[in-house]
Structure formats: C-alpha cells, structure tokens
Amino acid sequence: xxxxxxxxxxxxxxxxxxxxxxxxxxxxxxxxxxxxxxxxxxxxxxxxxxxxxxxxxxxxxxxxxxxxxxxxxxxxxxxxxxxxxxxxxxxxxxxxxxxxxxxxxxxxxxxxxxxxxxx
Amino acid sequence: xxxxxxxxxxxxxxxxxxxxxxxxxxxxxxxxxxxxxxxxxxxxxxxxxxxxxxxxxxxxxxxxxxxxxxxxxxxxxxxxxxxxxxxxxxxxxxxxxxxxxxxxxxxxxxxxxxxxxxxxxxxxxxxxxxxxxxxxxxxxxxxxxxxxxxxxxxxxxxxxxxxxxxxxxxxxxxxxxxxxxxxxxxxxxxxxxxxxxxxxxxxxxxxxxxxxxxxxxxxxxxxxxxxxxxxxxxxxxxxxxxxxxxxxxxxxxxxxxxxxxxxxxxxxxxxxxxxxxxxxxxxxxxxxxxxxxxxxxxxxxxxxxxxxxxxxxxxxxxxxxxxxxxxxxxxxxxxxxxxxxxxxxxxxxxxxxxxxxxxxxxxxxxxxxxxxxxxxxxxxxxxxxxxxxxxxxxxxxxxxxxxxxxxxxxxxxxxxxxxxxxxxxxxxxxxxxxxxxxxxxxxxxxxxxxxxxxxxxxxxxxxxxxxxxxxxxxxxxxxxxxxxxxxxxxxxxxxxxxxxxxxxxxxxxxxxxxxxxxxxxxxxxxxxxxxxxxxxxxxxxxxxxxxxxxxxxxxxxxxxxxxxxxxxxxxxxxxxxxxxxxxxxxxxxxxxxxxxxxxxxxxxxx
Numbered sequence: 001x002x003x004x005x006x007x008x009x010x011x012x013x014x015x016x017x018x019x020x021x022x023x024x025x026x027x028x029x030x031x032x033x034x035x036x037x038x039x040x041x042x043x044x045x046x047x048x049x050x051x052x053x054x055x056x057x058x059x060x061x062x063x064x065x066x067x068x069x070x071x072x073x074x075x076x077x078x079x080x081x082x083x084x085x086x087x088x089x090x091x092x093x094x095x096x097x098x099x100x101x102x103x104x105x106x107x108x109x110x111x112x113x114x115x116x117x118x119x
Numbered sequence: 120x121x122x123x124x125x126x127x128x129x130x131x132x133x134x135x136x137x138x139x140x141x142x143x144x145x146x147x148x149x150x151x152x153x154x155x156x157x158x159x160x161x162x163x164x165x166x167x168x169x170x171x172x173x174x175x176x177x178x179x180x181x182x183x184x185x186x187x188x189x190x191x192x193x194x195x196x197x198x199x200x201x202x203x204x205x206x207x208x209x210x211x212x213x214x215x216x217x218x219x220x221x222x223x224x225x226x227x228x229x230x231x232x233x234x235x236x237x238x239x240x241x242x243x244x245x246x247x248x249x250x251x252x253x254x255x256x257x258x259x260x261x262x263x264x265x266x267x268x269x270x271x272x273x274x275x276x277x278x279x280x281x282x283x284x285x286x287x288x289x290x291x292x293x294x295x296x297x298x299x300x301x302x303x304x305x306x307x308x309x310x311x312x313x314x315x316x317x318x319x320x321x322x323x324x325x326x327x328x329x330x331x332x333x334x335x336x337x338x339x340x341x342x343x344x345x346x347x348x349x350x351x352x353x354x355x356x357x358x359x360x361x362x363x364x365x366x367x368x369x370x371x372x373x374x375x376x377x378x379x380x381x382x383x384x385x386x387x388x389x390x391x392x393x394x395x396x397x398x399x400x401x402x403x404x405x406x407x408x409x410x411x412x413x414x415x416x417x418x419x420x421x422x423x424x425x426x427x428x429x430x431x432x433x434x435x436x437x438x439x440x441x442x443x444x445x446x447x448x449x450x451x452x453x454x455x456x457x458x459x460x461x462x463x464x465x466x467x468x469x470x471x472x473x474x475x476x477x478x479x480x481x482x483x484x485x486x487x488x489x490x491x492x493x494x495x496x497x498x499x500x501x502x503x504x505x506x507x508x509x510x511x512x513x514x515x516x517x518x519x520x521x522x523x524x525x526x527x528x529x530x531x532x533x534x535x536x537x538x539x540x541x542x543x544x545x546x547x548x549x550x551x552x553x554x555x556x557x558x559x560x561x562x563x564x565x566x567x568x569x570x571x572x573x574x575x576x577x578x579x580x581x582x583x584x585x586x587x588x589x590x591x592x593x594x595x596x597x598x599x600x601x602x603x604x605x606x607x608x609x610x611x612x613x614x615x616x617x618x619x620x621x622x623x624x625x626x627x628x629x630x631x632x633x634x635x636x637x638x639x640x641x642x643x644x645x646x647x648x649x650x651x652x653x654x655x656x657x658x659x660x661x662x663x664x665x666x667x668x669x670x671x672x673x674x675x676x677x678x679x680x681x682x683x684x685x686x687x688x689x690x691x692x693x694x695x696x697x698x699x700x701x702x703x704x705x706x707x708x709x710x711x712x713x714x715x716x717x718x719x720x721x722x723x724x725x
Contacts, residue, residue, distance in 0.1 A: 036263040045258075068264060072271035075264050079248045082293065083263035095253060098293070102258030110255030 029053075029061040030090035036083045037069045041100050045084035048101035056113050086111075157364040160208070160280065160316035163201025164194070165506070166383035170368035171359060175340055180307050180317040182337035184328045185344030190355060190376050191320040193229075194344065195282040196222070197381045198318055200231045203241035208279035208316075211272040212244045215288035219244040229380045243272045249292030256294055262302040266309060273315060281310060281317040290331050307336045328360065339363050345371070354493035357383055373495035375503060384499040393542045395419065400446070400547060403438030406616035407575075407590075410605065412598035416573055418511075419545040420596070421538050423568065425552040426577030430588050431607055431614065432551040433457070435575070436514045437466045437473060438614050439549050444476035448511035451504060452484045455520035459484035470612045483508055489520035494533045497521060501537060505544065513541055517551040518567070534567050572596045577607060580619075580628045587629035589619060606632065 033049055035042035046065065053061045068075050068083070078087050082098035088111055097110040159173035168174050175181040175198065183191050199210035214222055222244055223233040236242035245268060273281065286303070293299050310317045319337055324330035334341055341360040346353060356371040374383040399414035402422075408415040416422055422439075424432045440450045454462060462484065463473050476482035485504060492500070505513060515537075521530045534550075541548045550571070568574060574593040579586045588607035592600045605616040606628045620627035620635050627635050 034264060036267060041259055041261070048258075068267045072267045075268040075271070076245065079250075080264035080268070081247065081249065081262055081289070082260040082265075083267075084260060085264065093253075095255070097255045097257055099256050099258035099260045106255065106257040110257060 027060070027091050029057050029088065030064075031061060032064045032066060032078070032087045032089055034066045034068055034075070034078070034080045034083060034085045034087065037067065042084050044102065045086070045100040048104070048107070049086060052101065052104060052107055052111070052113075056108070088112075159365075160202065161206060162198045163205050164197055164381050164383060165503075166372065166374070167357070167381075170372055170383065171340075171362065172365050172367055175316055175318065176362070176364070177316050178311065178314045179339040180310055180319055180337045181340040181342065182319050182321060182329070182334055183342045183344065184321045184323050184334070186323045186346060189323075189344035189346045190374070190381065191344060192217070192222075192284050193226070193376060194342075194381050195284050195318045195320055196226050196231065197229075199242060199280055199282055200226075200233075200236065202280045202316075203236055209241045209276040210243075210280035210282065211269065211276070211278045212242065212282045212284065213269060213272070213286075214244060214246045214284055215249065216285055218246045218248075222246075229378065231380075240276045243276055243278065245269075245272050249288055251292050254292060260295075260298065262289075262299075262306065265302075266306065270313075273313065279315055281315045282320070283317065284320045285322060286319055287321050287329065287331050287333065303333070304336050334360075344374075349493065352490065352493040352496075354495045356495070373493075373499045375496070375499050377503075379503075379507075382499070382503055384502045393419070393539075394545065396545060401442045402435075403440075403442030404435070404614045404616060406605065407435075407614075410592055410601035410603070410616070411573070411595055412600055414598075416547060416595075417597060418547055419542060420572035421542065421548045421550065421570070422573045422575065423550045423552060423571035424575045424577060425554050425568075427554050427579055430577035430579060431590075431609055432553070432577060433462070433516055434466070434469055434471075434609055434614055435577075435590075436516050436549050436551055437462070437469075437471050440482060440512060440514055441466075441471050441473065441476070443512040443547075444473075444479075444481040447481070449480075449508060450476070450482045450512040450514065451508055451510040452482065452514045452516070453501060454484060454486045454516050455489040456517065458486045462486075468611070469609050469614065483510075489522075494521060494529050498533050498537055502540060505541070505546065510546060512547050512549065514549045515551070517553050519553045531567065535570060538567070538570055580626065582628060583631040583634075585629050585631075589628060590616065 031049070031053070033046060035045065046063075049063060053063065066074050068080065074080075078085070078096075080087075084098070084100060086097040086101065086107075088095040088097075095110060095112065097107060101107045158177040159168075159171070159175065160177040161168050161174035162171070183194055185191050196212065199212055202208040202210050212222070217225070219233070226233060233242060233244060237244065247265070247268070269281065272278065286306075289299055289303075290296070307317075307319075319333065321329035321331070321333045323343075324332075328334045328341065328343065338361075340362045343358045343360050345356045345358070347356065348354075355374050355376065357374045358371045359367045359369065372383050374381060396418040398418040399412075399416065400418050401408050401415040402411065424435055426432055436452075440452055443450045452459075452462070457465070459477070463477070466473050473482060477484065483504070485500070487497075487500075489497070501513075501515075518530075518534060521533065538548060550567075573595040575590060576593045577588060577590050580589050581587075588609075589604050590607040591602070591604045594600075604619050604621075604626065606619045608615040608617060617632075620632040622635070
C-alpha cells in the first residue's frame with residue numbers, strides 16, 4: 001500500500017508497473033511457446049526460455065510448448081505467424097516475443113521483467 | 120504492335136462467349152484451358168478472362184497492386200468466390216487487414232455469402248492480426264507459423280486458390296526485413312509447389328508497383344489497378360503489367376465495381392468483321408419507312424438523328440423503340456438528359472405508351488447525367504447493361520452529352536468503340552445528336568457522321584412567324600431513299616410526316632403551307648365557278664340561237680306558203696287568160712297549138 005501511495009506522487013511507465021507489481025505479486029506466469037517441429041531454433045528457444053524463467057520467475061511459471069506441426073489449428077488462436085513465438089498469457093496484457101530468445105536482455109524487456117531503459 | 124493487333128482480332132469469337140450469359144462462363148473457361156500455352160484459372164470476372172486469355176496463371180502467384188480503394192480486395196475475393204461457385208475450386212482467403220466478419224459484410228452487398236460458402240467447405244477466411252505493439256523480436260525466427268496456418272487452411276478444404284490480402288502488412292508488424300523478404304520468397308515458392316493459384320494484393324508504392332517491392336517475388340502475372348480522377352471524374356482502370364507465357368491485352372481497360380461485382384471491359388475497337396443483316400426493321404413511323412426505301416432501317420446498323428433543339432429527336436427515338444417493343448424485341452434506352460419518368464410522361468403526350476413495355480420488361484431505361492462518370496465508365500456501363508439485357512435495339516440520347524464527360528477526341532473514340540461493339544452484337548443503334556444553331560448543321564460534335572449508316576436530319580424551318588419541323592434523309596447506306604424534305608408533325612397520335620409545299624413561293628411549312636393550300640383551293644374553286652359560268656353562258660347563247668333559227672324557219676315557211684299561194688293565183692290567172700284567149704280564138708276560129716292546151720289543162724287540175 002505504501003508503494004501505491006508513492007506511485008501517485010511519481011508517474012510510472014507501464015513497464016515499471018509490470019516490473020514492480022507483476023513478478024512480485026506472487027502470480028503464476030502462464031507462458032506458451034509455439035514451435036514447429038524439433039528444429040534447432042525451437043530447441044534453442046526452449047532452452048533460452050527455461051533459463052530466463054529459472055532466473056527470474058523461479059517456481060512461478062508454467063511453460064506450455066505447442067508444436068504447430070502437430071496441432072496446426074492452434075496457430076490461429078494466438079495469431080501466430082513467426083516461429084518460434086513466445087506468448088505471455090498471464091499476467092495481462094498479452095505479450096508476444098518472436099525469435100529464439102537468444103538476446104536475453106531483449107527477451108526480458110519483451111516479457112516486461114525488466115524496464116525498457118536500463119537502470 | 121502487330122502482336123497486339125492480332126490478339127485483338129482473336130478476341131472477337133471469345134467475346135461472343137462472354138456476352139452470352141454468366142451461365143456459359145464455364146464454356147469459355149474450358150476454351151481457355153484448352154489453350155496449350157499455359158494452364159489458366161478462370162477468374163469468372165466478365166472481361167478479365169478475355170484480356171488475360173483465360174484467367175490467372177494456374178498454380179502460380181498473381182500480384183494485384185493498386186492504390187487504396189482501387190478494388191484489390193474485391194477482385195481477389197471475386198476470384199475466390201467465382202472459383203468456389205463456378206469452377207469447383209475451393210479457396211482460402213488470408214486477410215491481413217479486415218476480419219472475416221468485416222469481409223463477409225463488405226461483400227454481402229455483391230451477393231457473396233461467405234458464411235454459406237464456409238459452411239459448404241468451399242471457402243475459408245482466415246484473419247491474421249499483427250499487432251506491432253504486442254510483438255517483440257529477439258533473435259532468429261521464420262514465418263513457419265504462417266506457412267502452417269495457410270497449409271492447414273488449404274488442406275482443410277482442398278483449396279485450389281489462395282488470396283493473401285494484403286501480405287505487405289507483415290512489413291508493418293515485423294521489424295526484421297531481411298528475414299521477412301527471405302520468408303516471402305520462400306512463401307511464394309511454397310505456394311507454387313503447392314500448386315495453388317494464388318493472388319497477392321499489394322499497395323501501390325511511390326514510383327514502383329508495390330510499396331515493398333513484392334513484384335520482385337511474384338513475377339508470373341502482375342495486374343495493376345488504377346483509380347484515377349480527371350476533371351473531377353473518376354475512372355477505374357486495369358492493366359496487365361506482365362503475364363509470363365501468355366499473350367495478353369496491354370491496354371488499360373476500364374472496369375466497374377457495382378452491385379454485380381467486378382467487371383472489366385475489353386473496349387478496344389473490335390474492327391469491321393461483323394455479320395451484316397438483310398433484315399429491315401420499321402422506324403415506327405410508316406411515312407419514314409416509305410422514305411427509307413419502303414421498309415425502314417437495316418437491322419444491326421447505326422442510325423443517327425441530328426438536329427437542333429426541339430426538333431423531335433427523342434420523339435423519333437421513342438417511336439423506334441415503341442415499334443421494336445411491338446415486334447416483341449427488347450430495347451435499351453440510355454438517356455443522358457431525361458429521367459425515365461419524364462420520358463414516359465412526355466411520350467404519352469404524343470400517344471406513345473412506353474410504360475407498358477417497361478412493365479413487360481421489353482424496354483429498359485438507363486438515365487444518368489453524362490458528367491456523372493468518365494467516358495470509359497459510360498462505355499463500360501453500356502457494355503455491361505447490353506450484355507445483361509441482350510437488347511435488339513439500343514438508343515443513346517443524345518451522344519453529344521458525352522463530350523461533357525470527356526474531351527471530344529475521347530468521346531469520338533468511345534463512340535466508335537461503342538458502335539463497333541453494338542454492330543458486332545447485331546444490335547441496331549439509334550443515336551441522337553443535338554446540333555447547336557450556330558454551327559454547321561450537317562456535322563456532329565463528335566464527328567461520327569461518317570461511320571453511321573443512316574443519318575436523318577431534322578431542322579427547323581422558320582417562316583411566316585413560326586418554326587416548323589422538317590426531316591430529311593441525309594444518307595442511308597444500301598437503300599434507295601427519298602431525297603424529299605418532309606414536314607415533321609408531332610400529333611397526339613404520334614409522329615406524322617407530311618409533304619412540304621414546294622411551289623413558286625418556295626418551301627412552305629406549317630401555317631404557311633396551310634394558307635397556301637387554302638389559297639390554292641380557293642383559286643381552284645374560283646376557276647371551277649368561272650368554268651361553270653361560261654358553260655351556262657354558252658348554253659344560254661345556244662338556246663337563243665335555236666330560238667332565232669326557229670323564228671327564221673317559221674318566217675321562211677310563211678314566205679313559202681305565200682309563194683305557193685301566189686303561184687296558184689298566177690296559174691289560175693293564166694288559165695283564165697288562156698281560156699279567155701282560147702275562147703276568143705274559138706270564137707275567131709283560129710288554129711291553136713296543142714302545147715298551150717295541155718299546160719292549161721295541168722293548171723286546171725291543180
């Protein structure tokens with residue numbers, strides 16, 4: 001509550017809100033990784049994702065891997081075009097990160113685990 | 120150039136095929152697939168199949184580019200819907216701009232029921248949403264997701280046709296252009312390998328066909344749609360920029376988007392190979408038929424009526440239409456000046472009930488202001504309506520208005536195309552043209568007088584304080600026609616033609632003609648009366664003469680009687696004298712001759 005009062009005095013960016021409130025709220029993160037077959041890129045993406053989650057969201061995340069080769073009908077639901085795509089279902093708002101998550105910093109920004117501007 | 124010409128002349132048999140009716144499109148499609156050059160996927164769009172020689176390349180991607188509002192999405196959608204309905208080729212519409220329900224709504228006005236087609240498994244509309252703000256990119260990726268989606272959609276209904284509208288939106292959603300371009304190249308390759316006929320739409324770019332250079336990847340067939348506004352009049356045009364492996368029309372063709380969808384009009388001059396007819400059809404005015412060799416116009420020819428304002432051109436046109444409808448033929452009346460209601464009302468005043476024909480669907484009016492559309496558009500509309508209604512008679516009233524829709528050179532070209540088109544169809548065209556008073560009368564504003572077959576000319580004759588209408592046949596190809604000027608009367612029973620008075624007083628019409636006729640009648644009557652008078656006079660004289668003759672005869676008779684009496688007296692006297700002498704002689708005893716004696720005896724007998 002104290003923090004909220006403080007926030008009123010000083011406007012914060014959405015990223016800051018997410019950064020400060022999101023991960024600390026104890027909420028479970030629902031992540032979905034879309035891949036198409038066991039390609040090196042998919043494998044790399046999954047590995048990178050796992051690493052990030054272990055570091056930043058330990059014990060508070062679920063990763064669902066959707067293989068579009070096996071379930072092509074699922075592509076439309078999340079408007080998937082690029083592979084691999086990571087979708088943050090929860091917490092809201094929905095975020096999508098395309099690519100193999102090789103760039104950890106950008107991935108963290110994309111997941112709003114870190115503000116866009118480095119502090 | 121020569122190639123293009125040869126192409127045009129080849130169209131004439133094909134044109135017949137499209138003009139028949141939508142139901143026979145299949146037939147024309149078959150014809151084009153029989154073309155060994157390249158397999159085609161017919162679009163089912165009127166006219167487009169003609170200029171592409173049968174449709175888009177089968178199993179290859181086609182790029183449709185154009186500025187916003189040029190009709191790209193509609194063309195693509197019609198390609199799919201026609202394919203699904205008429206050619207049994209299911210299609211996938213991948214929409215990057217509009218949602219499926221928006222699309223369905225947009226094309227419902229054209230009579231396309233996307234939901235129903237989707238239920239019948241003939242069409243899949245897949246909306247792909249790309250929200251830049253939601254997407255971050257880290258590292259390598261590809262568009263396999265799109266491929267899988269498209270592949271799944273294609274496989275779900277066994278699609279033969281695919282539309283990607285507008286795939287360029289990917290450029291807005293994804294940052295990595297390098298990946299995107301590589302993936303697009305792969306996508307088009309993949310579509311080819313799938314063997315689907317794909318249509319890709321793209322926004323027109325500055326100085327290039329597309330904003331993102333898609334023409335680099337799609338090189339089989341590129342079609343450019345243009346929506347251009349000249350003098351505040353817009354015209355849609357279509358051009359085939361390239362089409363590998365096919366001879367195609369290279370011109371810009373106007374096209375229409377209306378309630379019937381998309382239609383392209385191959386409005387090049389069709390040349391002069393049309394079949395001529397020996398049949399004659401009535402002009403609707405018996406006396407005019409008499410002037411035209413007794414039988415009227417030839418069927419399938421072009422009749423032009425020109426004249427100054429208010430000379431009765433429209434009335435003559437209406438008579439022609441009325442006569443056609445009476446024969447049970449269909450007529451189309453394009454009016455650029457009057458609304459159908461006004462025309463019907465006005466023609467009722469000269470005893471023509473055109474409404475009965477519109478009710479029987481023998482007559483259709485199409486009224487529009489000439490400046491409302493561009494020339495090409497007018498031509499396109501006329502083509503379209505003619506192809507739909509299949510009339511035997513077409514009236515365009517007046518052609519001069521079309522100049523307002525363009526310049527006169529364009530109008531000229533357009534009219535030649537139109538006349539060629541109508542002739543090709545064996546339709547009798549009736550054109551009216553307003554000649555303004557100040558100009559040379561025997562010319563048309565659009566200079567088409569040389570290509571019409573029959574030219575009737577109507578003029579005012581101003582005489583004796585009134586204007587009267589007169590008509591003559593300026594030319595009429597292939598028939599003996601009258602060289603006489605006729606007075607043209609609009610009576611409550613229709614148009615009537617009268618001989619004008621030609622005499623020492625010159626050509627007289629109207630009241631002058633009537634008064635002259637009255638004068639002549641009076642003069643004739645007077646002559647007759649005088650003759651009668653003379654006759655009576657003669658009779659009287661003869662009678663008088665006869666009376667005199669009788670009197671003379673009587674006189675003579677009297678004289679004769681008198682003479683006879685005198686003779687008797689004379690004889691008696693002589694006898695007496697003789698007797699006396701004989702007596703005297705006897706008394707004297709003289710010897711007297713017998714002759715004397717005898718004569719005396721004769722007188723005595725008497």
